[in-house]
Amino acid sequence: MTGKPEHHYDIIIIGGGAAGFFTAINAAEMMPAAKILILERGKEVLTKVRISGGGRCNVTHAEFVPNELSKNYPRGEKELRGPFHTFMTGDTISWFAERGIELKIEEDGRMFPVSDSSETIINCFLTETSRLGIKVLKNHPVRDLQKAGELWKILTADTDFTAKKVLVATGSNPKIWEILNNLGHSIVPAVPSLFTFNIQDERIKDLPGLSTRASIKVVGEKLKGEGPLLITHWGMSGPAILKLSAWGARELNERSYKFSIMVNWLPGYSSEEMTESLMELKMVHPKQQCGTYAQFELPKRLWRNLVKAASIDETTIWANLNKKQLQNLSRQLTECVFNVNGKSTFKEEFVTAGGLALKEVNFKTFESKLHKDLYFAGEVLNIDAITGGFNFQNAWTGGFLAAKAMASGNA
Structure with a gap:
């Protein structure tokens, strides 16, 4: 007692x-x-x-x-x-x-x-x-x-x-x-589950607050998801990222939150299909500067950053883009790889x-x-x-x- x-x-x-x-x-x-x-x-x-x-x-x-x-x-x-x-x-x-x-x-x-x-x-x-x-x-x-x-x-x-x-x-x-x-x-x-990804990358550095639909997969894992992706001051968040963090809670913990993700900014397009679409754009808008008008309804600032990441000057007209440049841009649009280094608690x-x-x-x-x-x-x-x-x-x-x-x- x-x-x-x-x-x-x-x-x-x-x-x-x-x-x-x-x-x-x-x-x-x-x-x-x-x-x-x-x-x-x-x-x-x-x-x-x-x-x-x-x-x-x-x-x-x-x-x-x-x-x-x-x-x-x-x-x-x-x-x-x-x-x-x-x-x-x-x-x-x-x-x-x-x-x-x-x-x-x-x-x-x-x-x-x-x-x-x-x-x-x-x-x-x-x-x-x-x-x-x-x-x-x-x-x-x-x-x-x-x-x-x-x-x-x-x-x-x-x-x-x-x-x-x-x-x-x-x-x-x-x-x-x-x-x-x-x-x-x-x-x-x-x-931890439900966390955001810490990413330092020039392609998204000046885009906090930008939201767009994307499909994402973790390189080397079966984890993938699709939905709204939000770019933040520290990396990426939004439903698509949070879903990945929940389903991959154990796998990502085992990797100490250091891994790579592949983002397709235009879900539904493969890299090959995107290259074909870009070749069509080259024929339809030969005199247009490729960085001036965002294509595929992508946010303008994101489009410009991806054009730049493909080693293309944004004042270059579509007619002057060679096949290698088109393939680079296609990869940035559909197979865009980012390195994740750590996580942040969601709210x-x-x-x-x-x-x-x-x-x-x-x-x-x-x-x-x-x-x-x-x-x-x-x-x-x-x-x-x-x-x-x-x-x-x-x-x-x-x-x-x-x-x-x-x-x-x-x-």
């Missing part, structure tokens, strides 16, 4: 973030008599919700086909297919609508509260926990989690708690992963690949396959997504299914 006071609950949720609150609220609604506690290690709850989407909270994504939705998860795609058939985007929209919060869809599919404020979501969660009598304790980091007969025992600095059921929703918390590892669970080491939303091994979880219930009455939700699992509201959708889906499983097991 430690001599510390001990408190008993039906359900204890470790982690006061999105997944933890969502699970607690749903469990309380399904089990009105249950005594539920949320333990948060920090002095504030829902901190990631507050900064998400630049303070607007990117609640989910307007993808309504389960199999398509699951394709946005580099780790977790296969495992989430089934759960998404039970609770996904439409259910999330309805859940918030029932609580007076309307969501809107932006052009890129991301969904935000109409208020454009993450406080709307935070206030909803805090109001609901208060209404349902869910206890929330801040500044309570968990020191250990142990099985005590039919119950779970949770040790914090000044209080010991017991619970019939425990849900872990602590995100990328190495201390909790260590505790789970001690319980026999396998942990996949965490590496404040630090996402990692890694966590509890998925083979040890029952994805019908989000319960541990090793220990009865131990559940998981959110990024504590080795599940992560590309940017756009998908990580939150994983939290809502896991939290709902875990709550449902805990409630049915209590009946």
